[in-house]
Amino acid sequence: MNTIYTWYIHNSTLLLKSPEDSVILPSARDIYNAFYKDILTFNSIEADINPGIAFPGLVFSKIPLDLKLIIDFDSDQNSFHIRTYIKAFDRDTSIELYPEDFHIADHIIINHTWYPFVPGRIEEIKTILNSVGLDKAGLISLQQYLRLREIANDNHVINDLTEGVSIASPLPMDTHTSISLFTGTLYPYQYNGFRWLKMISNFDAGCILADEMGLGKTIQVVALMAWQFDATKLPSLIIAPSTLLENWRRELHRFAPELTVLVHQGPERYGLPSHVRNFNIVVTSYDVAVRDLSLIKMLNWNILVTDEAQAIKNPSAKRTLAVKEIPHRMAIAVTGTPLENHLTDLWSIMDFVFPGLLGTLSEFNQKYTDDTQSAVLIERQISPIMLRRRVQEVAKDLPERIDIPQPLIMDNFSAMEYETIRQDCLGEKGDGSLFASLTKLRMYCTHSLLLENNNREILSSIKYQRLTEILEEIFASGDKVLIFTSYQKMTDIMLSDISERFGVHCDWIDGRVPTSDRQLKIDFLSEYDGPAVLILNPRAAGTGLNITAANHVVHYNLEWNPALEDQASARAYRRGQTRPVTIHRMFYINTVEEVINKRVEQKRALAEIAISGTDGAIDNYQDIIAALQMSPISGGNKDD
Numbered sequence: 001m002n003t004i005y006t007w008y009i010h011n012s013t014l015l016l017k018s019p020e021d022s023v024i025l026p027s028a029r030d031i032y033n034a035f036y037k038d039i040l041t042f043n044s045i046e047a048d049i050n051p052g053i054a055f056p057g058l059v060f061s062k063i064p065l066d067l068k069l070i071i072d073f074d075s076d077q078n079s080f081h082i083r084t085y086i087k088a089f090d091r092d093t094s095i096e097l098y099p100e101d102f103h104i105a106d107h108i109i110i111n112h113t114w115y116p117f118v119p120g121r122i123e124e125i126k127t128i129l130n131s132v133g134l135d136k137a138g139l140i141s142l143q144q145y146l147r148l149r150e151i152a153n154d155n156h157v158i159n160d161l162t163e164g165v166s167i168a169s170p171l172p173m174d175t176h177t178s179i180s181l182f183t184g185t186l187y188p189y190q191y192n193g194f195r196w197l198k199m200i201s202n203f204d205a206g207c208i209l210a211d212e213m214g215l216g217k218t219i220q221v222v223a224l225m226a227w228q229f230d231a232t233k234l235p236s237l238i239i240a241p242s243t244l245l246e247n248w249r250r251e252l253h254r255f256a257p258e259l260t261v262l263v264h265q266g267p268e269r270y271g272l273p274s275h276v277r278n279f280n281i282v283v284t285s286y287d288v289a290v291r292d293l294s295l296i297k298m299l300n301w302n303i304l305v306t307d308e309a310q311a312i313k314n315p316s317a318k319r320t321l322a323v324k325e326i327p328h329r330m331a332i333a334v335t336g337t338p339l340e341n342h343l344t345d346l347w348s349i350m351d352f353v354f355p356g357l358l359g360t361l362s363e364f365n366q367k368y369t370d371d372t373q374s375a376v377l378i379e380r381q382i383s384p385i386m387l388r389r390r391v392q393e394v395a396k397d398l399p400e401r402i403d404i405p406q407p408l409i410m411d412n413f414s415a416m417e418y419e420t421i422r423q424d425c426l427g428e429k430g431d432g433s434l435f436a437s438l439t440k441l442r443m444y445c446t447h448s449l450l451l452e453n454n455n456r457e458i459l460s461s462i463k464y465q466r467l468t469e470i471l472e473e474i475f476a477s478g479d480k481v482l483i484f485t486s487y488q489k490m491t492d493i494m495l496s497d498i499s500e501r502f503g504v505h506c507d508w509i510d511g512r513v514p515t516s517d518r519q520l521k522i523d524f525l526s527e528y529d530g531p532a533v534l535i536l537n538p539r540a541a542g543t544g545l546n547i548t549a550a551n552h553v554v555h556y557n558l559e560w561n562p563a564l565e566d567q568a569s570a571r572a573y574r575r576g577q578t579r580p581v582t583i584h585r586m587f588y589i590n591t592v593e594e595v596i597n598k599r600v601e602q603k604r605a606l607a608e609i610a611i612s613g614t615d616g617a618i619d620n621y622q623d624i625i626a627a628l629q630m631s632p633i634s635g636g637n638k639d640d
Contacts, residue, residue, distance in 0.1 A: 002046040007054040013105045014114060016047060028064075028107040028116035035060045051114075059113040065089060067121045068159040069128060069137065071148055080199040082145045084137040086125065087159070088115070124157050142203035146357060146384060153380075162384070180230035182223045184255035186216075189394040193220040194227075196387055197332070201228060201303070206331035206353030208309070208386040213336045213473045213552075214402040214582035215389055218251050221305055221332060226256040229280050232302055239323060240307035242285040243466035246407045246589055248307070252281055264288060266412065273298040286311050286319045293322045301328040308469060309333035312352060313345035315361055324352055337476040338386065343368055343378060354385055391580055399580070401573050405597075406470075406586040408462050415632035418444055418591060421451075425628055437628065441592040443487060446557045450489050458497055463586055467556065468501065470584055474552050475502055475531035481552035484538045484568045488512065490556070491535050498533055505530065509545075510537035522547055538568040548577040554584045558593055562600040590632045 005016035005024060014031055016024040024045055026034075031051060033039040040047040052060060065088040074081040088108065107116045128151060129137065132144040140148070152158035179194065186194060193211065197220060200207045211217050225236050238248055245263050252261045262270070262279035265288055270276050273295060289296060304326055306312060312320040312333075331353040339346045347364045350357055358364050358381065368374035410418060421444055425437030443450040447461050459465055467483075474481050485491055491508050499506035505528050509518050518541065525534050526549040534547065538559060550572045559565045565585075573581040587593035 002041070002044065004046055004048045006048050007051045009055070009109060012109045014051060014107065014109065016045065025105060028105075028119075031107060031114070032060075032062075032116060036062075057112055058109070061113055061115045064116045064118045065108070066118050067125060067157075069125050069148075069157055070159050070161060071145065071152070072161045074139075080195070080202075081139050082142065082162075083139050084129070084134075084148070086137055088117070121157070128155065128157065142200065142205045142385070146354075146381070149384070150381060163380075179223050179227050181226035181256055181258050183257060184219055184223065186219065186223060187394075189389060190216050190220050190223075193387060193389070194223040197221070197224040198227065200385065201330050204329055205385065206333075208333045208335065208338055208349060208353055208382070210335055210338050210386055210388040212388075212390050212477060213470075214391060214404065214580065215394065217334050217336070218248065218307075219255060221334060222251055222255045224332075225252075225281060225303060226259065228302060229259060234302035234329075235277065235279060235299065236281055236303035236305070237296065237299075237301045237326065237328070238281065238283045238305045238307060239286055239289050240283065240305075241311065241465070241469060242287065242411070243406075243408055243462050243469065244307055245283050245285060246409045247405070248283045250405075250407055252283075256281075264292070265409075271295065286323075289326070290319050290322045293325065296326055299327075301326065303330045303332060304328035305332045305334060306352065307334045309335040309349050309352070310337050310345065313348050315344060315348040315351070320348055320352075324355075336473045338388075339375075343374060346378065346382070350382055354382075357381065357385075391582075400577075401569075402580055402582045404582060404584050406466060406584050407594075408466060408586065408588050410588055410591070410632045411460075411462055414448065414460070414462070417448065419631055419633050422628065422631060434628070438592060441628075442557060442596075445588050445591055445593045446485065446487055446490050447493065449493060450487055458493065463556070463588065466586065467554065470554060471498065471502060471533070475504055478531050479552055480525065480528075480532045480534070480550040481554060482547060482550045482568075482572055483533060483535045483554045483556055484565075485535065485556040486537060486539070486559070487557070488537075491537070494533075494535050502531075505532035506535070507533075508535040509541040510535075511540045513540075518545065522549075525549055536568070536571070538564055541568075541571070545571050546574060546576065547571045548574060551577065551579045552582050552584070554586065556586055558585060558587050558596045558600065560596055560599060565600065588632065590630055592628075592630060595630055 003018050005018050008015055008017055014026070016026055018024075026042065026045070030042045033042070034047055035050060035052050038050055040050070048054075052058065068087050068089065070085050070087050072083060072085070074083050088110070106119075106122050107114065109115075128148070129135065131151070132140070132147045134140065134144065148158065149160060149162075152160045193209070197207065197209070201224065209217050209220065211220075228234075228236065240248055242265065245265055249261055249263050252259060259280040260278070261281045261283060262276065264270065264276065264282050264284040269288070269292070276282060276295070277299060284292070284296075304323075306323060312323055314320055333349045333353050335349070338349055344361070344364070347358050347361060351361075358378070359367070368378060418441070421440060425434075425440065440451070445463070447458075447464060448456050449458065459468070471481065483494065485494070488510055491510055495506055495508055498504070505525070507521050507525065509521055513521070521534070522545060525532055525547065528549075534550065553569050553572050555565060555568070559568075569581070569583050573583070585597070587597045
């Protein structure tokens with residue numbers, strides 16, 4: 001004789017229970033047949049009565065609910081999560097289901113109505129969850145999220161609510177929360193960027209910080225490193241072009257002064273991991289990272305940052321392969337130009353920050369070609385881990401003028417040459433000779449090619465190298481730039497090299513250009529459709545010209561007179577300019593240029609409108625002496 005089971009409801013599921021409290025889960029088809037066809041025996045199980053009689057207030061629907069696996073963001077002031085959940089749909093019903101509601105059963109009771117699920121849908125969802133290492137819906141890792149997004153491309157069962165939404169967007173703005181060991185003040189969008197980096201860090205994952213130039217990528221990374229070191233006490237490594245090492249050192253000192261920083265560069269760098277391990281942050285160049293790879297690999301780094309990460313765009317380059325061997329917990333690629341020429345550029349950078357996301361290089365090349373359709377597909381995959389804000393998108397959070405100092409360190413050969421010139425200058429007598437000596441040092445800092453009997457390559461100059469890096473990002477955005485330099489020979493060098501190197505419109509205005517022709521050059525620049533550069537002498541073209549077509553300014557060599565520099569900047573930063581203007585000021589530390597920079601900063605701090613230039617004014621004398629004592633070899637005053 002068969003055991004008679006009775007109907008009962010538990011967790012929104014209709015079940016059968018024996019007198020001995022043995023529980024049976026009938027299928028949706030069994031329940032449907034029991035109610036509509038009065039078939040009470042199935043799989044050797046016999047129900048006592050029709051379920052409609054057992055629960056007279058329960059409505060039994062013939063229309064099955066469709067189920068979707070939902071991907072969504074979930075955040076509050078203190079945390080950020082990515083989660084999945086199940087949602088049920090029919091013509092009149094849409095409800096989120098909890099894991100216990102669908103973990104086993106293929107039906108559900110909602111608001112006194114029993115619904116079957118679309119046949120096979122539960123199994124499909126379980127298969128999808130299992131494929132990414134989940135046994136039920138709920139909070140998921142960033143890796144699982146990216147995998148589910150990839151599956152969602154070809155699967156109608158997944159409903160991705162994050163599609164088209166930046167992963168940083170759900171983070172609530174809060175500029176008042178302090179960041180441990182960080183002393184700076186972030187704009188709201190920068191704080192949001194820090195929280196996005198923090199979220200990626202909490203997932204032990206990697207990312208690309210691809211904000212446009214001038215939005216403060218460096219300070220966002222410094223904030224993360226400060227917070228992370230306070231939390232973990234583990235060291236982090238920054239790899240950057242040699243032109244940016246001093247800038248990183250200064251920014252870390254300025255915004256995270258409690259962190260100890262080692263610039264691992266030059267012939268006197270440490271050779272033992274025990275020495276390097278004593279520092280909280282290590283900054284080094286790509287070339288040194290390749291040469292000292294065995295040393296660097298001996299340490300386990302918390303955060304590994306590659307600045308100007310387009311440097312590792314070539315998958316087979318030595319520096320690319322070396323960087324990818326360095327052990328780390330989190331990788332950040334910092335670049336305003338993540339894609340320069342080919343989609344493989346992006347693959348190489350992604351392979352560093354998130355290995356495997358885009359497959360192997362061979363798989364990538366088979367799947368994607370250098371066309372718009374492929375770019376759209378790739379963008380969808382990588383957008384969750386690439387933060388890209390444009391200036392016009394966050395301009396409301398920015399000052400109208402963005403000043404970016406570019407402190408630089410001379411290479412060893414140039415430092416030796418500079419020192420030889422400086423020593424010769426110290427033997428000169430009389431004010432006139434001192435001014436001439438100072439000019440000679442300034443010319444050498446501009447480029448060694450400005451001095452006679454010099455045959456060095458144009459990129460032998462660290463400053464010119466950095467200029468090309470800045471221009472590359474400016475031109476990638478389709479923008480125009482004004483470059484100010486005091487020397488005609490430097491203008492000629494730039495005219496020839498920039499036009500050939502970048503293939504952009506390149507023009508100039510200095511004392512050789514008749515006044516009547518200058519506005520014609522500006523008009524052409526303004527009407528020109530595409531990236532372009534105008535090279536100007538600050539004395540010949542620093543006043544009276546309106547060049548608002550350009551929204552970038554580079555002061556390639558600094559002027560003693562800040563009013564002269566400000567007047568030059570005002571060619572682009574003036575009424576009629578509709579975009580924030582980014583102004584780069586380039587100077588070598590421990591040289592005459594650092595003395596000029598300090599003088600200009602001091603004068604600006606005193607809010608003086610005009611000061612004397614280097615034309616014999618008595619208040620310049622101490623600056624001249626200081627400049628002649630400054631040496632790039634000793635790292636300061638050579639003759640104290």
